[in-house]
Amino acid sequence: METNYHLPSTLEQFQQQFPTEEACIDYFFSVKWPSGFSCPHCGHSRSYITITRRLPLYECLQCHHQTSLTAGTIMAGSRTSLHKWLTAIFLIARTEQGTNAVALSKIISVTYKTAWLILHKIRHAISTADQGTLLSGVIQVNSAVYGKPYNPYFRNHPQEHYLLAGSSLNIQGEPSYIKLKLVPKIHVKEKIFQRSATSDFTQQHVQSHTNSIEFITGRFSSKKFRALLAFAAQAGKSINNTFHGIGQKYLQYYLDEFCYKINLTLHEAPIFQHLIHLCTVPHVRLNLFTSQNTHMCPNSKIKTM
C-alpha cells in the first residue's frame, strides 16, 4: 500500500493534501495500482489513457480491455466526484467522531439523499469485510443491551436491542478482534437469551474449527467479560452522539463501523488508508486478522453460562 502520503488528521489538513479532483485521482491510482497500471484482464502494464471523460479511462495496449479507477468498486457508476468520495471516507475514518448524512451533505455540497447513499455504500463495504472475517482461536462472547441500559421489567422496551459482543483473544488474553451483533428478538424470550441466539452467532461469526468459545448470557451471571461490555457501552454512546438515535434497520451497519475502527486501532492500522483500500480495490480479502494474531489453545470446547 502507498506509504508516501502523510495521513491527514483534520479536515483542513485533508483539504490541503487533496485540494483538487486531480490530486484525488492520483491518490486512488496509487492505491489501486501501487506499482503502476496493471490490466485486470491480462496483467499487461501499458495502457492508453482517454482523458476526455470525467474520470480517466485506461485501455490495455495488449488486450484492449477498458477499465477505470472505480470499475468494480462501491464508486462504480457514481456521478459524485472522487474528491467528494474521498472526503466522505476521510470523515468516516476519524476515530473520535464519525459523520452523518446531514453533516456530510453540507461539507461536500450534495443532497442529503446523495450523502446518505455514499455513507451507506462505505458502511456496506465495512460490513462485508467484517462478514468475511470470522472469530477464531480463543473466543469470549457476552450478551449486552443497546439503547436502554437499565430496564428492570421483563418486557422489552422498544428502544432496547439485544446484542452479543464477541471477541477473539490475543496471546495476552485481550480482545484482538471484536464483533457486536444484534440478536433477533425471536432468540430472546423475557430477556433470556435462548440457545438459538448463541448457536446462530457461532454459525455466522465463528470459524468452524475454533479452539474454545465461552458465552455469558445469563441476566444475573456474576461472571462478566467486562472488556466486551465496555466496548458495547462505548458503541452505544458513540452511535448516539453521532446519529442521535437510529432505528433497528441500520443499527447493525453502525455497530460494524464502530467495531471496524476499534479493530484497526487494536492492530495499530491506519483507518483512513485501510478504508480507502476497502472502497477502492474490488473483492479485496483483508487478512489483517489472521489466526497468528489470536491465541490458539489445544482443547476444543464450547461453554455457555
Ligand SMILES: [Zn+2]
Ligand atoms: Zn489487457
